[in-house]
Amino acid sequence: MSLAADPGTDAVEAMVPSVDVAPETQPVGWRHRHLLDVDGLSTSDLDLVMRTTDAMREVLTRPIAKVPALRGRQVTILFYEASTRTRVSFEVAAKNLSADVVNIAAASSSVTKGESLVDTVRTVEALGAHMLVIRHSVSGAPYLAAETFGGSVLNGGDGWHAHPTQALLDLYTMRERLGGSVAGRKIVILGDLLHSRVARSNIWTLTAAGADLWLCGPATLVRGFEAWAGRGAAAGRRFHVTTDVDEALRDADVVMALRIQRERMASGLLPSMREYAARYGLTRTRLAGAKPGALVMHPGPMNEGVEIAADVAAGAQSVITDQVTNGVAVRMALLYLLAGTHGSGGAGASST
Amino acid sequence: MSGRQIMTADEIRRATTRLSHEIVEKQAGTDGLMLIGIQRRGVPLARRIAASILEHEGVEVPVGALDITFYRDDLSLVAQQPIVKGTELPSGIDGRTIILVDDVLFTGRTIRAAMDALVDFGRPQAIRLAVLVDRGHRELPIRADHVGKNVPTSREESVRVHLEETDGADEVEIERLPVDVGAGTSAGEPVR
Numbered sequence: 089m090s091l092a093a094d095p096g097t098d099a100v101e102a103m104v105p106s107v108d109v110a111p112e113t114q115p116v117g118w119r120h121r122h123l124l125d126v127d128g129l130s131t132s133d134l135d136l137v138m139r140t141t142d143a144m145r146e147v148l149t150r151p152i153a154k155v156p157a158l159r160g161r162q163v164t165i166l167f168y169e170a171s172t173r174t175r176v177s178f179e180v181a182a183k184n185l186s187a188d189v190v191n192i193a194a195a196s197s198s199v200t201k202g203e204s205l206v207d208t209v210r211t212v213e214a215l216g217a218h219m220l221v222i223r224h225s226v227s228g229a230p231y232l233a234a235e236t237f238g239g240s241v242l243n244g245g246d247g248w249h250a251h252p253t254q255a256l257l258d259l260y261t262m263r264e265r266l267g268g269s270v271a272g273r274k275i276v277i278l279g280d281l282l283h284s285r286v287a288r289s290n291i292w293t294l295t296a297a298g299a300d301l302w303l304c305g306p307a308t309l310v311r312g313f314e315a316w317a318g319r320g321a322a323a324g325r326r327f328h329v330t331t332d333v334d335e336a337l338r339d340a341d342v343v344m345a346l347r348i349q350r351e352r353m354a355s356g357l358l359p360s361m362r363e364y365a366a367r368y369g370l371t372r373t374r375l376a377g378a379k380p381g382a383l384v385m386h387p388g389p390m391n392e393g394v395e396i397a398a399d400v401a402a403g404a405q406s407v408i409t410d411q412v413t414n415g416v417a418v419r420m421a422l423l424y425l426l427a428g429t430h431g432s433g434g435a436g437a438s439s440t
Numbered sequence: 441m442s443g444r445q446i447m448t449a450d451e452i453r454r455a456t457t458r459l460s461h462e463i464v465e466k467q468a469g470t471d472g473l474m475l476i477g478i479q480r481r482g483v484p485l486a487r488r489i490a491a492s493i494l495e496h497e498g499v500e501v502p503v504g505a506l507d508i509t510f511y512r513d514d515l516s517l518v519a520q521q522p523i524v525k526g527t528e529l530p531s532g533i534d535g536r537t538i539i540l541v542d543d544v545l546f547t548g549r550t551i552r553a554a555m556d557a558l559v560d561f562g563r564p565q566a567i568r569l570a571v572l573v574d575r576g577h578r579e580l581p582i583r584a585d586h587v588g589k590n591v592p593t594s595r596e597e598s599v600r601v602h603l604e605e606t607d608g609a610d611e612v613e614i615e616r617l618p619v620d621v622g623a624g625t626s627a628g629e630p631v632r
Contacts, residue, residue, distance in 0.1 A: 118520060136523075143507065143524035151532075152560045155510035185510075424510075428521030 121429045122234045122241045123422055125250040126292045134259070134293065140421035141260050141414070147184065148417060158187035158427055164217035166208065167244065168194040168224045173388055173412060174244050174253070178221045181419035190217065205229060209236045219426065222246075227285075240426040248283055248352070254387050255289035257418040259297060261411050262342055265383055271298035276336045276378075278370060279346035279395045282309045283353065286387045287346060291316075295325035303329045304336035305346075305368060308357040333368055340378040344385040345370045345396040361394050370396045375405070383407050443600060443613030446591055452572065452603075452610045455588030456485065459570050460492035462586045463539055470497055472565060474536045476504040478554050479525040481543040484605035485572060489541060504529040506540075511553035527557075534562040539586075543601040545571040548582035573612060575599045 118136060120128065129137075147155055163182040167175050175191070182189045192212070194200075199208060205224070212220060218239040222230045227247030234241040245251040262270050275294055281287045281303050294301050303313050313329045320327035330336050337343060348364060358364050375384065384396075384406045392398040401408060447455070467473055470493060477486030483505045490503045507527045515521070540554055555567060570586035575593040593599060593614065602611045 140524055143526050146527055147510070150561060154560070156556075157510035157515055160516065424524075425521055428515075428518060 118425045118428065121426070122230075122243075123252050123426060124230050124234060124241065124243045126252045126255050126289050127250075129293075131296060134256075134296065137256055137418070137421055137425070138260055138263065140425060141256075141417045144184075144417040144420040144424075145414070147420070148413070154184050154186060156186045157424055158182065158185035161187045161218045161427060162190060162216045163187045163219045163221065163423065164190040164192065164212045164215075165221045165244075166192045166194070166212060167222075168199070168229075169245070171223060171244070173415065174223065174251075177412070177415045178242075178244060178253075178419050181416050181423055182219075184416070184420055185423055187219075187423070190215070205232060206236050209233045213238055219423065240429060242422060242426065245285055247285065248288070249285050250289045251285040251387075252289050253415065253419055253422060254286050255293045256422070257411060257415040258286075258290055258344070258385065258387070259293045260418055261385065261407055261414050262294075262383065263297075264414070265407060265410070266341060269297070270294060270342075273299050273341040274302065274339060274379075275299045275342040275344070276302045276304055276340045277344045277346060278304045278333065278336065279368065280309050280348045280353075281305050281313055281346065282311065282357070283349040284346050290344070291320075291327065295320060295327050298326075300326045301328070302336045302340070303327075304331065304333055306358065306364070307331050333374060334377055337374055337377040340382050342383045342385060343370060343375065343378055344387070345390075346387065347389065348391055348394055361391075365394050369394060370400055372397060372400055372403070375400055381405060385411060387411070443598075443615030445611060446599075446614050447573070447589060447612035449610035451589070452612065455572060456488045457492050459572075459586050459588055460489045460496065463489065463568075463570060464493060464497060466568070466585065467537055470499040470501055472536045473501045473539065474504065474530070474533065475501055475539050475541055476506050476529070476554075476558070478540060478542040478550060479505055479507040479509075479527075481601055481603055481606055482506075482541045484603050485543060486539075486541040487605075489539075489570070502530040506554055506557060508550060508553040508557055511557045513549060513553065529561060532562055533558065533564045535565050537566045537568065538564045540567060540569045541571070542569075543572050543603075544599050545569070545574045545582075545584050545587075546577055546599075548578045548580035551582050552580050572601060573599055 147153055165175055165178055179189050179191065219242065220233060220237050220239065221242045221244045222233050223244035224230065224246050227249035229246050230241055230243040243250055243252055266273055277287050277290060291301065303310055310329050310331065317327045317329045348361065382405060384400055384403065386396055386401065386408050390396055390401055392401055464470055475486040475490050477483035486503050490501045493499060493501050505528045507525045509522050509524045538558060540551065542550060551569060558564065558567060568585040571584045572588040573591050574584055574587045575591050577595055591599060596617055598615050598617050600613045600615065602609055604610050
């Protein structure tokens with residue numbers, strides 16, 4: 089229960105002034121204006137996101153799955169890279185909170201006429217955006233956007249760097265399925281780690297939550313992670329890197345397969361997709377080495393038959409559709425929490 | 441705490457029992473009744489009223505919990521988002537008589553938010569309001585159907601309800617607020 093532990097909760101509540109305010113109306117201690125990565129989130133921040141996500145899950149079960157919390161806020165979704173689930177998930181999340189949603193796909197915008205990122209951000213702000221969800225193929229692009237934008241920026245995935253909402257929805261899904269905590273659980277991330285922003289963000293949250301994390305893939309796709317694992321171990325985080333898929337999967341509680349990112353892949357990293365599938369694909373036979381009932385996850389979109397076999401992806405152990413549903417709830421929680429950190433919705437609050 | 445006590449544990453117990461009798465009397469029975477406590481202290485109060493109805497009528501009335509955070513009218517004014525405690529309704533509310541239960545009735549804004557939230561869940565036959573303390577100073581045309589204790593207050597005072605379940609002991613206190621209290625707590629008071 090490392091994340092859900094009471095000390096974290098108490099710490100949040102201890103921070104708030106003990107003047108005459110009922111506990112339910114006290115500030116929550118969420119101080120981040122932007123969500124650019126997960127590495128700035130403390131354990132109590134993570135716990136707060138998880139608890140708020142619980143509340144959003146309940147909202148999703150209502151006959152009218154919509155609450156007026158973000159009424160009058162404009163959420164602009166600016167995606168420079170292809171996406172279905174993340175973009176739609178953010179849109180559904182914002183709409184469930186009654187925000188006004190503006191969608192911009194870079195392919196059909198003035199970006200094709202040469203408009204710079206900074207100019208585009210200024211433009212969407214001038215058009216009334218209070219919150220900006222951005223996905224970009226260049227690592228760090230959301231940080232640049234955050235320097236310009238007056239409201240809150242949420243990183244919807246930047247290059248190889250970070251995908252914070254994915255890591256948070258993965259953590260939520262695992263905690264829910266593993267009885268409330270991932271502490272001490274063996275979690276395997278299998279596949280194309282090199283190009284994976286999902287893996288980089290997950291490494292942070294899962295080790296912070298006390299998981300026994302294993303990264304596994306062909307040597308060409310895990311390079312660089314050994315040094316990181318060494319530093320992580322020095323900081324008391326459990327974090328292993330291996331090229332031996334059977335060792336990685338042995339007695340695992342969770343196996344997360346990552347997509348082979350062909351569009352980012354330089355030639356020579358893999359002999360062929362078929363060779364990769366044969367040596368590292370998550371098949372029923374390989375999964376049999378994990379704990380009975382081990383969870384199967386995939387951030388999507390999947391190359392079925394490459395990093396994951398179709399029968400495993402659709403099998404009883406798969407929680408891949410849970411990941412999608414929880415993604416909406418986690419993004420609702422983050423939009424809600426971030427909306428409180430700037431004064432875009434009215435008088436009173438400062439813009440810092 | 442440093443306030444002046446205005447209700448003892450015994451007085452809270454008697455008031456809760458009386459509220460339970462009034463609710464059943466007004467409804468001419470318990471058919472279709474559902475008690476919904478407003479987070480946070482309305483919830484244990486609703487459970488106590490249900491327990492009292494069970495004791496005197498032998499009927500178990502369903503109890504729910506309602507979090508009104510997402511329906512607050514001051515969300516865009518507060519500096520930080522309030523903690524969400526969660527909503528849990530035992531069943532659908534269509535056609536039922538809902539008794540909203542809260543600890544203190546003040547501006548009426550919490551109740552406005554609660555009614556907005558409830559109608560998103562369905563169409564109750566009626567919504568009534570039961571509160572432990574009515575301290576006046578309404579800002580909306582809302583009144584309680586059942587009141588444990590009417591307490592005349594000034595706006596510079598605050599009424600605090602402590603309950604065994606949430607605070608370790610039963611007690612209601614009244615206290616004069618320090619003048620500068622608004623500064624650090626803009627996320628707080630407006631709704632209540």
